[in-house]
Amino acid sequence: MRYYSTNGKAPLATLEKAVVKGLAEDRGLYMPERIKPLPQAFFDNIQDMSLQEIAYQVADSFFGEDVDAESLRRIVYDTLSFVIPLVKVEEPIYSLELFHGPTLAFKDVGARFMARLLQYFLKKEGKGTVNVLVATSGDTGSAVANGFLGVEGIHVYVLYPKGKVSPIQECQFTTLGQNITAIEVDGVFDDCQALVKNAFMDEELNAKMQLTSANSINVARFLPQSFYYFHAYAQLKKKLKGEKVVCCVPSGNFGNICSALFGKRMGLPISRFIAANNANDIFYNYLQTGHYEPKPSVQTIANAMDVGDPSNFARILDLYGKSHEAICQDISGATYTDQQIAETMRKCLDETGYQLDPHGACGYRALQEGLKEGETGFFIETAHPAKFKQTVDEICGGDIAIPERLQAFMQGTKQSVSMSKDFADFKAFLIRQ
Numbered sequence: 001m002r003y004y005s006t007n008g009k010a011p012l013a014t015l016e017k018a019v020v021k022g023l024a025e026d027r028g029l030y031m032p033e034r035i036k037p038l039p040q041a042f043f044d045n046i047q048d049m050s051l052q053e054i055a056y057q058v059a060d061s062f063f064g065e066d067v068d069a070e071s072l073r074r075i076v077y078d079t080l081s082f083v084i085p086l087v088k089v090e091e092p093i094y095s096l097e098l099f100h101g102p103t104l105a106f107k108d109v110g111a112r113f114m115a116r117l118l119q120y121f122l123k124k125e126g127k128g129t130v131n132v133l134v135a136t137s138g139d140t141g142s143a144v145a146n147g148f149l150g151v152e153g154i155h156v157y158v159l160y161p162k163g164k165v166s167p168i169q170e171c172q173f174t175t176l177g178q179n180i181t182a183i184e185v186d187g188v189f190d191d192c193q194a195l196v197k198n199a200f201m202d203e204e205l206n207a208k209m210q211l212t213s214a215n216s217i218n219v220a221r222f223l224p225q226s227f228y229y230f231h232a233y234a235q236l237k238k239k240l241k242g243e244k245v246v247c248c249v250p251s252g253n254f255g256n257i258c259s260a261l262f263g264k265r266m267g268l269p270i271s272r273f274i275a276a277n278n279a280n281d282i283f284y285n286y287l288q289t290g291h292y293e294p295k296p297s298v299q300t301i302a303n304a305m306d307v308g309d310p311s312n313f314a315r316i317l318d319l320y321g322k323s324h325e326a327i328c329q330d331i332s333g334a335t336y337t338d339q340q341i342a343e344t345m346r347k348c349l350d351e352t353g354y355q356l357d358p359h360g361a362c363g364y365r366a367l368q369e370g371l372k373e374g375e376t377g378f379f380i381e382t383a384h385p386a387k388f389k390q391t392v393d394e395i396c397g398g399d400i401a402i403p404e405r406l407q408a409f410m411q412g413t414k415q416s417v418s419m420s421k422d423f424a425d426f427k428a429f430l431i432r433q
Ligand SMILES: *Cc1c(COP(=O)(O)O)cnc(C)c1O
Pocket: 105, 106, 107, 138, 139, 140, 216, 250, 251, 252, 253, 254, 255, 256, 257, 304, 305, 359, 382, 383
């Protein structure tokens, strides 16, 4: 399979090039040339298939031409070494819990898959060290750092905004050591993202070292996220009595919802989508007006969604032939203030006993407000509430238990490099490595 750039000015790339490069030469995002619909028999039997079996079928359709079957199967099964249950919150709203992986957030899926696929290509080609650069507003950093930890031939640099990620998030990528370097940037998430993008465009730097991205722009991170939408449907299918399925995704960089849209193109019977946002309402405004106007991100309690210029918007535009009308047919939006998020978390806990995290709360509320007669909805619970313990406890007045695998990170020592948001400083640092 070949991959084209959303900007249309770069040559077609192989999967290997798209994975290693991350971003196309023209700064566009790679898209697979074809999205193959899955056969009807797959959907007829999906309720009897395991997560791994489903994921392998979906993976085969994207990557089967480029990765041998045995290796691909191993990559998929190793990646999905944890459960992704669909849990009823209240009729007819379900939560797809994507927090049972090593760092308790959905990004574990894409990060673990990408680490394994990159390693597959490195082994096959006998390449030297590859440097993975990743900008994070919280959860990407921990998922990528843990997905790649100890993987030979790969060094990971995690850039994060100083003072803007929760202490629990921070310790998950600053305490690892080995092949992981954490860089604390004096700026906001968008500054971190700009540093990474500039590094990829810098000829001198690229001549000196092999750089790749592990942000959700990388096809090896974002395509595997489609696996769990099929798994959600498989779990829901038994419960449906003719209702239409609505899928709601708390969104920041829009990689997660974009993979769900790919699922729909492959035949997944989801009738429509809701992109739930916090106060960063760029996509919401686009849906209302047809104009995309990026702006600086604002800090919220759902901080993994504090994104002012969502990268994957380019993919959504491309997927729908740049038609605002077509996009609005499949996707609607919602935007919530911190106060509304807090209120939703309290109300949901009181009325249903279900503990939401601030991101999932946006998804839950958008379904509560947006579901129509004859629809059943599921939202993505994108992270475990204990990852935001301080916020969650303040809002809900409880003392939420920290899962063991999260406690283990908190016992480590923080190691990080301070960095300005000036690209020249970052470049000089990388060259010194
Ligand atoms: C990354 C993240 C999001 C946003 O996902 P995108 O793919 O960037 O839209 C939402 N919630 C949590 C907890 C996250 O870590």
